[in-house]
Amino acid sequence: MRVRQEVVRIPILPFGLVNAHLVLGTDGAILVDAGLPDTQDVVEQALRARNLAWSDVKLIVVTHAHIDHAGNAGRIRALTGAPVCAHQGDLDHYRQHKRMTFCATGAFGRLFYRTGLIQRAYEPFEPDILLSGNQTLDLRPYGVAGTVVSTPGHTCGSLSVALDDGQALVGDLISSGILLGGIALTGRAKRPPFEDDPSRVADALDRLTAEGSLHFFMGHGGPLPASEVRRHANRLRQGSGKRSAGTSS
Template sequence: MSTSQIVRISVLPFGLINCHLIIGEQGCVLVDTGLPGSEAKIARVLKKHGRSFKDIKLIVITHAHVDHAGSAARLRELSGAPILAHAGDLDYYEQRKQMTFCETGWFGRLFMRTGLILQPYQAFTPDILLQDGSSVDLSAYGVNGVARHTPGHTAGSVSLQLASGDALVGDLIASGILLGGLLRTEHAIRPPFEDDPQTVAVELQGLVDGGMQRFYMGHGGPLIAAEVRRHAVSLRGLKPGRRYGLRPTCACPDAHGG
């Protein structure tokens, strides 16, 4: 199978919110769908590369936050492609529960006050539902790689490992000043919310040890393996932040929930 091309789709400028399109000879895999109403931006990138919604063979949602899953239901309607996600976030995809969020610092606390991260989106049920520790071979969708469960950011976070050495990891890691941004885009940071930093460290280290060389993410990036390894080491021993959402002042003891 030939090498696939990874195209970043900027839902917001400067890499603040990214989706990614993996283009292969037999079709495309869309990784994340951005905020509600992002389909026009995705359509423009598809057209630029001589593709349309009908070329999308699979939609992978890395986790249930609105900036990643917000347009999933609409894009499934437009493309006819199945959605792959993990069962750990199913309640949130189906909008049966409101997510909770463990902030990682002052920016997460500020972001929570805007209410943007709590906005609802069109509910959907994934067509392909990963279970804990499971993976899906992507070769049937024209991509040489696997999608697998990588918890830590949320209980149901998913990453893609490609044979090319590229990993698409959603919000397991971020880069730059604040969120993506213009400066220090080669420097890894924690995203504004993260359920369990120690679990994230294990998953990131596992991806590096598994031969991944370039890491594409929802905010900023891409990053090289050495920087991801440095960040994974820095996470060891950290405790979760405070959980926000339904009970905004309770402690966030583990990775169950948002």
């Protein structure tokens, strides 16, 4: 029988607009995503609410290099002393050596990009644990039953955390709600404002559900059941086919 681990959503911004997450294991916790720059007080409040301190965070997993997920990684690493795990595909962006590209998925994404907020620079950092290709990281040494897996598509270097109890933390592979995400209509999956490759996102989501992920936590909105995630992956495949057909003609 698999023991269900507690996943704590940390509202970096209110109403589920931007989320980080704590996974509480048998011996401390791991933090999945670090949030926007200078939001460490929100993370500390979530720790204190469960009688935890910075030193109880054993690992920081950054799902991808967008500022709302990676922007405070350097600061939180300094506070916790925990290593940061990330993927090579986004390394140049963590180092702030290269600007990211942003493929808008709709009108809100195009408008949001024009505000310049998503393009802001943040404190560069060097990941302590750098995965490449399809490498995985076993989380048991950090007190959590699960694995960090490569799930490219939102960005080249996107990662997800697949817990052994069927819970998954997938960053921005999927979102729900209105505008950026959250606020309302959070039970229905949608594409995030930006997405590099919807076909690869669909592959990653299908792989996670096929391997037993049942309950999905995300950076914007959610959480969502596997049935809704599969339905979204199917819609992505159908949309990708239409885009490909239109391009080839």
